[in-house]
Amino acid sequence: MQQTILDRVDRVADGVVSLVLRGTTGPLAPWEPGAHIDLALPNWLTRQYSLCGDPADRESYRVAVRHEPLSRGGSEYVHLFLRPGRNLTVSLPRNNFPLVPAPEYLFLAGGIGITPILPMLRAAVASGAGARLVYVGRSIAAMPFAAELRASHPDRVDIVATETRDRPDFAALAAALSPRALVYCCGPGSMLAAAEAVFPSDRLHTERFRSAGRAFAPNRAFDVVCVRSGQSVQVAPDETLLDALTHAGQPVPSGCREGVCGSCELTVLDGEPEHRDDIGAPPGRMFACVSRALSSRLVVDL
Known part of the structure; x- marks a missing residue:
């Protein structure tokens, strides 16, 4: 901290x-x-x-x-x-939405979703890459940093206020996308869904502020063993792994409780997690706020 x-x-x-x-x-x-x-x-x-x-x-x-x-x-x-x-x-900074090196970028931002995109655009331009931003909001007055973007990147930024203009045609943007370009999108769920429908999945990077609300099989009870303390904790169907560990005296740092921020990451030493996050847990890791277990038992580094 x-x-x-x-x-x-x-x-x-x-x-x-x-x-x-x-x-x-x-x-x-x-x-x-x-x-x-x-x-x-x-x-x-x-x-x-x-x-x-x-x-x-x-x-x-x-x-x-x-x-x-x-x-x-x-x-x-x-x-x-x-x-x-x-x-x-x-906290120390965490990055679940890193900017991958590329010769060209298309950035898509909606409302407050401009926040991670703003330094990405600067970094892309500084690297010499081709970069374009389409920034969508209800009105100019409601779009943070619109004036800053207009002043710093007037030829690269298209600011779309939907009270006076139609929403951008993502299908047309996808059709015109350079084969060398990566797409970064952050905004409301409707914008992310529209982007996921038309842009190639291997070139589209997204960040969510809210869970996508996917459906999963009914919750089942499972046991989690905290290897450092030797304590075994049962996770009931109606509680999260995060809550079960906290109630058992094994608290895990947490934030969003929706599987989008990554603050409750755990290292899994044995067993098969059921990943329910919207980040994409790396191998051997899971996020305790939403994810559960496919196996009857998990061993975690706690």
Whole structure:
């Protein structure tokens, strides 16, 4: 974990503020485009936000927070109560959405989904790659960093405000896609579904802020053995692995509880996990908030 102080709160769009967090004990941990951090809020909630500043700036992190009408308490607290000067703890950056080297890119962003895309576009341009961004939102006033993008990349960015323009034709964009280009998309579920329907899956990279809501077989009970302590914990059908471990005194750091942030990653030493996350767990790993077991027993590194 890292200690920071909230240096600035800036309104960057209707209902969106950016937070600039400055390190208090020296340089902050390095990060690459696509990374996010866990931000521990003073109301005991932890939320995940994509880093949207400059990776070369080791003195501060920048994130952006949209005020969600159905907030679970995180965005509401940030908008109504968080003020500069507050000490805040953040995690080391994690990256489930890395920018893979390529000669060309097409970036697609919807609303607050611009946050991980913003440093990606800068990095792509700096590398000499061909890069284009299609940025979609309800109105210019509601689209964070629209003015910044227009000023810095006027010839590369198409800003589509749907109150005055039709939504972009993803099928036409896919038909015109260079065979050398990768596509990066972040936004609401409807945008991701539209992108997944037309772009080649081996060249499309997506990040979700909410679970895709896929269907799985009914939950079954299973046992998990914590190898370091030797403790065996039963996970009932109506509870998550994360909750079962917490109740048994084996707490695991967590954030979204939807399988999209990666903060509750566990190393699996034996047994077969049932992956229900939207990240794509690497071999030998699983995310305890949503994933379960196909085998009757799992052994984890706890």
